[in-house]
Amino acid sequence: MISSFENLPSVLDVKDLAKCLHISRSGAYQLLHQEDFPTLHIARRLLVTKDNLIKWVRRTPTRFSWRTL
Secondary structure, three states: OOOOOOOOOOEEOHHHHHHHHOOOHHHHHHHHOOOOOOOEEEOOEEEEEHHHHHHHHHHOOOOOOHHHO
16 A cells, blocks of 8 residues: 655645555545545546545544455
8 A cells, every 4th residue: 555655745636546555546536535534626627635535534543345446
């Protein structure tokens, strides 16, 4: 999964999210649409800040099913 948070951009788009979590773009879109995921909606873009991603990963390791993405 994520080897280091420090190399991530401050704001991640779908492509960045998929790459850092080692999931497909489709999986990243599914994640960004989950109710408990800290998605930032700007116009038609779906983004997540690095800080919110880190918080989400740290609090959700057992609840998140990687196989669903």
